[in-house]
Amino acid sequence: MSGPRYTKLAQSLPASVPFVGPETQERARGRPFDARIGANESVFGPSPLAIKAMSDAAADVWKYGDPENHDLRAALAAHHKIPFENIMVGEGVDALLGYLVRLLINPGDRVVTSAGAYPTFNFHVAGYGGDLVTVPYRDDAEDPVALVEKAAEVGAKLVYLANPDNPMASWHQAKAVQAAIERVPEGCLFLLDEAYIEFAPDGTAPPFDVSDDRVIRMRTFSKAYGMAGARVGYAIGHADLISAFNKIRNHFGMCRISQAGALAALKDQDYLASVVASVATARMEISRIASENGLTALPSATNFVAIDCGHDADFARAVVNGLIARGVFVRMPFAPPQDRCIRVSAGKPDDLAKFAAALPDALADALADARLA
């Protein structure tokens, strides 16, 4: 045998990517998108104070970032009124999900999630050889009770719930989440991904209880704080679990500029509130555009809207492709029956005007395709 000796697990994995990036699509089509409303990024951008902090930090980037993320963790602790030692900052929620899976999952260990939920989590589970067991959505929402019941049935070590959900934008009230947590089987960790929580109504997030070692929660600066490209996420959980990340994490993995930006962004809660308001307006406009075209927008507690296109996945895919061909970057859910929808991120009025302009033709093309098929 020649060449490196990969692990059996590494040999068995496909070279895959959870999402194709919009830049890849732009290179393929030979020009940039006119509206970038497909990746649930925040077109409203970060706080001006965060932009200034990042610009100011650029000249100091010759220094490694603080591996303890001390100042950001201290600010998060004060913000959430929880102790410092219950917070782990990482290179985006994606990296934290990878670390968490690595801490818990050996090949063959069971992990439960919803069919069609966050693909990057699934990528990490597969990457450590975990056995992913899925539960269907119920009424276009993740089903907390079914998730924990399945976890008990298969002896899962980890069960994933996003609240609010991506890609459907649906959500559960805190009491429903808490009821599910009460039913988490012993030895199973409940992973509550709250990437979109800042957009959700009051009463969506359970109060923090960092003494509860059955739960870990993930938050991010990528969505409401408008800093997806900075890669700053954080986990909140029991101190023992938070400390366990130190066994394996890339201690010097955080970008120093991103640390400075997140700290400034957190302090500008007024700006955050303005983004949440702008997103609410954008959601209404997306719903209006959907209705105008005879489509149904689903309720949303996030910075995006799932639009039911009223047909099957092939039809929705044709609509997505029609929009992309017209310079409007959107995506769609992966699993049936949610893949009858397209997913449109909140945009500025100009972005949504382009969406509104492109949608009728994209729909007409999709209908023509469907008639031919």
Added chain:
Amino acid sequence: MSGPRYTKLAQSLPASVPFVGPETQERARGRPFDARIGANESVFGPSPLAIKAMSDAAADVWKYGDPENHDLRAALAAHHKIPFENIMVGEGVDALLGYLVRLLINPGDRVVTSAGAYPTFNFHVAGYGGDLVTVPYRDDAEDPVALVEKAAEVGAKLVYLANPDNPMASWHQAKAVQAAIERVPEGCLFLLDEAYIEFAPDGTAPPFDVSDDRVIRMRTFSKAYGMAGARVGYAIGHADLISAFNKIRNHFGMCRISQAGALAALKDQDYLASVVASVATARMEISRIASENGLTALPSATNFVAIDCGHDADFARAVVNGLIARGVFVRMPFAPPQDRCIRVSAGKPDDLAKFAAALPDALADALADARLA
């Protein structure tokens, strides 16, 4: 049992950190360092063009970075005159080392390195359960032939050589490295860490041969390019090996601002040359200060100098602590007999003046300690 069910490997690992960050030390001492010349960061900073690119990119950080790192990889391919598909960009060499170990190493698999070489590599090997086998330095340099002989003896899957070396700053000519590569046993990958290569004399780096699946090379923007806090490293190797990273890497892990900064930094080779010249001047000044204090500076092909303090590790540690107490952040090698040295990074004249001012007293204190002991 209550709480999460960690893997046996995760349970067995200590919560450790390869390096204590200078910020941690600053918090402990209650005030910042006057000279930060301990982590081989580049006090000369990044290119002004890179600083501008990063400042300009801050407002766009609401977008995720391109997961393919297309533009940076294309620029690196042109710069090194190698194909695009032979380059993998990652969140610093540290992250790439972690991915590489994950691809190859199962618990119990053997990995060979030098006793006292880069601790973060060892952290990753331990983190995946690898069995680390060490070879001593020879004449304060890593010993390429002994490394590959040991790899053959123990059936290692991976053997690590940094050229130039950290922490000793020693180096081998390309032909010595190539001779070692020719003797790499079948099924063993030679990991050539060239983090400091830009500071080394011509003839230190072997020519690239990306058809050779026995070798992977690591380069970084953290050292000569002055962007340690940005977390941008890259690996060069056989296309199959480079592609294998896509099975497991955090595809959206790169900071978008860092991508922009690295691209601009790479284009400013004049600035890079000026940094290399400034570092050469600083090395001479560090050597002069060492001599002035009766100490011996070792030859260096890096942006730091190992200074032989002429006694044992306890003495060197006392010197390091004496310098730190006087506001000068330096570090020292971890393993005997190299731990008789302290390691001083290149500084600006003002940094080195502070080092020169603090060293005599730090030495006097260390000598007094040694007499008392």
